[in-house]
Amino acid sequence: MAALCRLIGSSRMGICRLLKNSGYHHHHSTVHQFPDGFSYWPNYFTNKEQRTLLSASLYKLDSSETRQSRVKRKEYWKSRSNDDQTELDPPATLFAPDDMYEFQEVRTTSGFPKGHFDGVIHHYREMHLSSWPIDKFCDLKSVLDRLYSLCPTQDVQTHILHLASHGEILPHVDNTSASGRWILGVSLGHERVLKMREESQDGHEFSLTLPSGSVYLQRDDIRYSYLHSISKNTQESGVVGQRLSIMIRVSPSPMSWLNPQGFLTLMTVPGSMTCNP
Ligand SMILES: O=C(O)CCC(=O)C(=O)O
Numbered sequence: 317m318a319a320l321c322r323l324i325g326s327s328r329m330g331i332c333r334l335l336k337n338s339g340y341h342h343h344h345s346t347v348h349q350f351p352d353g354f355s356y357w358p359n360y361f362t363n364k365e366q367r368t369l370l371s372a373s374l375y376k377l378d379s380s381e382t383r384q385s386r387v388k389r390k391e392y393w394k395s396r397s398n399d400d401q402t403e404l405d406p407p408a409t410l411f412a413p414d415d416m417y418e419f420q421e422v423r424t425t426s427g428f429p430k431g432h433f434d435g436v437i438h439h440y441r442e443m444h445l446s447s448w449p450i451d452k453f454c455d456l457k458s459v460l461d462r463l464y465s466l467c468p469t470q471d472v473q474t475h476i477l478h479l480a481s482h483g484e485i486l487p488h489v490d491n492t493s494a495s496g497r498w499i500l501g502v503s504l505g506h507e508r509v510l511k512m513r514e515e516s517q518d519g520h521e522f523s524l525t526l527p528s529g530s531v532y533l534q535r536d537d538i539r540y541s542y543l544h545s546i547s548k549n550t551q552e553s554g555v556v557g558q559r560l561s562i563m564i565r566v567s568p569s570p571m572s573w574l575n576p577q578g579f580l581t582l583m584t585v586p587g588s589m590t591c592n593p
């Protein structure tokens with residue numbers, strides 16, 4: 317689609333947007349081999365859209381880190397300024413090396429109302445998002461429109477989760493009081509394997525690789541009775557790298573917006589207008 321749009325030229329961008337928004341090109345690729353309540357779009361976002369989403373997500377996470385970290389990364393990218401990135405480069409090239417980020421070792425209860433998550437997520441950064449920086453990324457708004465159009469309902473909370481190369485998520489069911497009947501996840505960066513296992517004894521299980529640009533949705537029984545995990549291994553390649561997921565959940569109540577972490581993110585919006593980073 318991106319190539320087609322370039323071919324047609326910018327004067328016809330309206331047509332391309334129309335085609336994209338019709339969902340034909342992408343929804344077309346939905347796979348239906350999963351149990352009821354699980355949907356998967358293996359290549360929902362174009363490379364350019366993935367780069368926009370990942371840049372915006374990293375921007376939010378990065379600006380919540382210490383000044384020291386931000387300076388370190390700035391130096392790093394300056395030293396790499398010769399290899400200019402284009403929209404055709406894989407999104408994972410937007411990650412700095414692991415040691416440039418303030419990854420947490422293991423998630424504990426502090427600051428989060430999700431006690432049973434203790435010990436589940438390893439080597440990660442995360443943030444509850446109260447707003448996207450749409451004024452800083454030119455095409456972010458239209459990409460977000462496509463993303464949120466997949467949500468079964470519109471009362472949502474958004475969370476971003478950045479796994480280090482050796483980060484992982486152990487099997488768990490999302491806290492049932494922290495969100496409602498569905499959970500949607502966008503994968504960006506390096507591919508990982510999602511494992512789903514029914515919680516009962518000898519429960520049914522299945523797994524799938526999550527390439528960058530893919531989206532999955534768990535709803536109803538799947539969301540409540542299957543454990544999900546993201547392991548350190550990829551299916552085949554053996555290359556394990558950083559991955560960032562955008563997790564969207566239906567809010568249990570409007571009060572879930574009042575997350576202290578979310579308020580903090582509102583206060584950190586420095587930087588200048590950046591188009592097509
Ligand atoms: O990153 C993912 O795809 C899953 C994240 C997850 O399980 C969670 O945040 O509860």
Ligand SMILES: [Fe+2]
Pocket residue numbers: 488489490544
């Ligand atoms: Fe989860």
